[in-house]
Amino acid sequence: MGRSPCCEKAHTNKGAWTKEEDDRLIAYIRAHGEGCWRSLPKAAGLLRCGKSCRLRWINYLRPDLKRGNFSEEEDELIIKLHGLLGNKWSLIAGRLPGRTDNEIKNYWNTHIRRKLMNRGIDPATHRPLGEASHDVTTTISFGGAKEEKEKISNPNGFIHKEEKKIPVQEKCPDLNLDLRISPPLHQTTQPEPLKTGGRTLCFICSLGVKNSKDCTCSIGSSAGSSSSSSSSGSSNSSTGYDFLGLNSGLLDYRSLEMK
DNA sequence: AAGAGTCGCAACCGCACTCAC
DNA sequence: AGTGAGTGCGGTTGCGACTCT
Numbered sequence: 001m002g003r004s005p006c007c008e009k010a011h012t013n014k015g016a017w018t019k020e021e022d023d024r025l026i027a028y029i030r031a032h033g034e035g036c037w038r039s040l041p042k043a044a045g046l047l048r049c050g051k052s053c054r055l056r057w058i059n060y061l062r063p064d065l066k067r068g069n070f071s072e073e074e075d076e077l078i079i080k081l082h083g084l085l086g087n088k089w090s091l092i093a094g095r096l097p098g099r100t101d102n103e104i105k106n107y108w109n110t111h112i113r114r115k116l117m118n119r120g121i122d123p124a125t126h127r128p129l130g131e132a133s134h135d136v137t138t139t140i141s142f143g144g145a146k147e148e149k150e151k152i153s154n155p156n157g158f159i160h161k162e163e164k165k166i167p168v169q170e171k172c173p174d175l176n177l178d179l180r181i182s183p184p185l186h187q188t189t190q191p192e193p194l195k196t197g198g199r200t201l202c203f204i205c206s207l208g209v210k211n212s213k214d215c216t217c218s219i220g221s222s223a224g225s226s227s228s229s230s231s232s233g234s235s236n237s238s239t240g241y242d243f244l245g246l247n248s249g250l251l252d253y254r255s256l257e258m259k
Numbered sequence: 260a261a262g263a264g265t266c267g268c269a270a271c272c273g274c275a276c277t278c279a280c
Numbered sequence: 281a282g283t284g285a286g287t288g289c290g291g292t293t294g295c296g297a298c299t300c301t
Contacts, residue, residue: 014270014271015269015270015271015294015295016269016270016295016296017269017270035286035287036286037286037287038285038286038287049271050286050287051271051272051287051288052270052271054287054288055269055270055271056269056270058288059269059270060269060270087290087291088289088290089289089290090288090289090290101288101289101290102268102269102270102289102290103268103269105290105291106267106268106269107267107268109267110266110267110268111267261301262300262301263299263300263301264298264299264300264301265297265298265299265300266296266297266298266299267295267296267297267298268294268295268296268297269293269294269295269296270292270293270294270295271291271292271293271294272290272291272292272293273289273290273291273292274288274289274290274291275287275288275289275290276286276287276288276289277285277286277287277288278284278285278286278287279283279284279285279286280282280283280284280285
């Protein structure tokens with residue numbers, strides 16, 4: 001159908017932001033809040049594209065951003081999450097307070113990739129370099145949703161916004177973007193569901209999906225309980241849900257098995 | 260000292276998704 | 281149901297800073 005450009009390119013500044021532009025943007029958002037990025041530049045007196053304003057705010061000006069070096073713990077968490085989620089930088093960023101998807105993406109490409117290579121691990125597959133990927137694993141395919149539909153029965157689709165993005169068609173068959181969650185090497189049977197305090201976390205819930213009809217546990221599902229059940233059983237104060245159980249220690253990322 | 264090469268990060272681009280109409 | 285505006289996301293690029301020769 002064709003898309004209209006997000007802004008009038010002829011009359012917009014590009015490139016690095018000046019201090020004055022930053023100040024204008026901060027002042028405007030403080031006064032009016034985020035949102036309506038298309039009209040924001042005009043309203044704020046900025047000769048910038050709305051998308052550019054949004055990016056600048058989210059990646060640089062937001063007051064809750066944690067600037068500075070990544071800690072060793074953050075490094076490891078990023079590696080683990082990347083192993084589970086792939087290049088879903090926004091999801092990964094959601095688990096690292098004060099970090100942005102762009103920052104993590106850059107950090108991955110410049111530091112962690114090299115770090116993994118030095119460890120002899122392929123950063124794309126999280127497997128030892130040169131190892132063929134043909135052992136027993138549970139596959140979450142971001143490329144072949146048809147196959148996955150059968151593995152994880154999902155007749156109605158996930159409710160969680162991010163999960164709805166799991167592609168429905170394989171766009172590039174030559175490119176294997178499969179993510180694999182594997183049992184520990186010594187395990188040959190299906191991994192036990194995650195447990196904490198006598199409660200069991202199903203796979204769907206472990207991925208942070210709220211209120212999924214596919215939930216087979218009692219924590220994240222609303223199919224058989226009210227929405228308050230998820231928040232009451234979690235420790236994430238902002239979202240009411242503990243993605244991957246990392247906050248609660250339910251699933252310690254240090255113990256996530258990566259193959 | 261200076262030019263070449265490399266690195267790291269901010270910003271841009273284009274596609275995909277959601278939602279209102 | 282179709283369309284378009286608004287927004288979000290991931291990949292890529294540009295450029296300044298730094299290192300090497």
